[in-house]
Amino acid sequence: MENVNYENHFTFAGCDTVALAEEFGTPLYVVSEEMIRERCGEIRENFLNKYKNVKAAYASKAFLTMAMCKIIESEGLGLDVVSGGELYTAIKAGFPTENIMFHGNNKSWEELELAVINDVGRIIVDNIYELDLLEEITKQQNKKMKILFRVTPGIKGETHEYIVTGQKDSKFGIPLEPEKINDVVARVMDSENIELMGFHFHLGSQLFENHIYKAGIEVIAKLMKDLKEGLGFITKELNAGGGFGIRYTSEDHPQPLHYFTDAIMEAVEIQCCKHNLDLPTIIIEPGRWIVGEAGVTLYTIGSIKEIPNIRTYASIDGGLPDNPRPALYKAKYDALVANKMNEELSTTVTIAGKCCESGDILIWDLDTPPLEAGDILAVLSTGAYNFSMASNYNRLPRPAVVLINKEHPELIVERESYDHLLDREIIPSYLKK
Incomplete structure (x- = not known):
């Protein structure tokens, strides 16, 4: 299969996306x-x-x-x-x-x-x-x-x-x-x-x-x-x-x-x-x-909730704050399980974001291999209007951005920390007493 390496991992712009997730963390914007x-x-x-x-x-x-x-x-x-x-x-x-x-x-x-x-x-x-x-x-x-x-x-x-x-x-x-x-x-x-x-x-x-x-x-x-x-x-x-x-x-x-x-x-x-x-x-x-097609976003799968005869939700460590388009426009995306590329797509899941919003659904009814916590999800064609529309809703730090040049990844935007979220805040003096 194209874009799959010997470890059965999805490669993007010549780089192993699972290795990128391990090195730079998730959620992660990756741009070619x-x-x-x-x-x-x-x-x-x-x-x-x-x-x-x-x-x-x-x-x-x-x-x-x-x-x-x-x-x-x-x-x-x-x-x-x-x-x-x-x-x-x-x-x-x-x-x-x-x-x-x-x-x-x-x-x-x-x-x-x-x-x-x-x-x-x-x-x-x-x-x-x-x-x-x-x-x-x-x-x-x-x-x-x-x-x-x-x-x-x-x-x-x-x-x-x-x-x-x-x-x-x-x-x-x-x-x-x-x-x-x-x-x-x-x-x-x-x-x-x-x-x-x-x-x-x-x-x-x-x-x-x-x-x-x-x-x-x-x-x-x-x-x-x-x-x-x-x-x-x-x-x-x-x-x-x-x-x-x-x-x-x-x-x-x-x-x-x-x-x-x-x-x-x-x-x-x-x-x-x-x-x-x-x-x-x-x-x-x-x-x-x-x-647009020059970017992918990498996430880590966390909780998996099966509702018998209704739906299985697989939650990721990002969602609406790093990609608001599905909530705003009902935008549709395709995605791959980056660490299980050659496995049979035998299950159907809905990819849910981690925000406290029922509308924080990234992809409805995605065919995937059987999922486990820790799997890496690669959402395709996220180069446009994802990083640029990202927010800190629910006080989630915005992801890092990695640029790949000739199969060499380099950080071009650092991941936000919790301290970054407070950088511009001031407590009024009367509240400090």
Whole structure:
């Protein structure tokens, strides 16, 4: 069997996962640098080197550490950040700020000021309130910033309702109502400190169809035409976002990158030709697609509870705090018993987390070999939105992160201790008496 060593253990990126669990403890996030770089290489081959005037940025909200910043920089991709914390991480890692795109629907004064002072390449302006703040900050700092407006094209992707973002009823973006979009574009065209480069849209996450990207571009191209004819505004950049789906379970049928990017580029060419528009620079922002399948999470099985004729629960030493997606989105995962790879899958169990929540169920009805306390469970495709969404619920310390490079594991985020949980706490003086 593939990815099984002579000890009957699951290997990931060339490393024995049981040995990783023994060395670094569990729960443990494990990330393959090689798999990340393979995806970046596919972006170069099938997009950056295939088409002229295109760019790609990694959507860092999926997974961001300083080590990840270094990998993305070395691969020649830009970085998409959505908060001051993500931006600060990139700055501290030495990531070239001119290659950073700063998203977010409610950026604070402090966050925007950090972006302006550090000469971030593009700020994706989400609303008029943010534009007002940016005008004041750029004047104070005597800077000129390049921006894109995030717009909502009114298209709903086929995914979970919580990760759909392109419909009209969305917290993100400026609605495409002619009087609103025309007024805000005209305003920026007159600004001395802000230069509008174009537009950004994002249709959702974990998408498997390309027709919605074509539909989104059709809507935006109509906007580009109207603004050119009405205001003389020429769109120089169009950011089509990301959202390309990956495989979590056998129910998922992901498409190769070019399935999306070829459709995007074809649609741009058709629509620009139709409306007599110059081709803008096209930008994509994959995040999950780059890192999702490059990660696994290792857990240790503890208590096993059999309810005759109903269900068997196998509890792990993590759960909702290190992977909230099943509770938030009913997200599905596949998993392997890492120390029993060649044994028959003769039992069915439900993998329960250790939190004091009935909803802390990681996987329902997983086929496994007979389980025992101490077995190591490897949950697949956890590279995206696990570490980045982790919490300390129930006062559980967050797991460590190990990066594997050429079969060599190295710690890139230390495991939290109980002392870390108390680092920022202060007891008021009157309570100390």
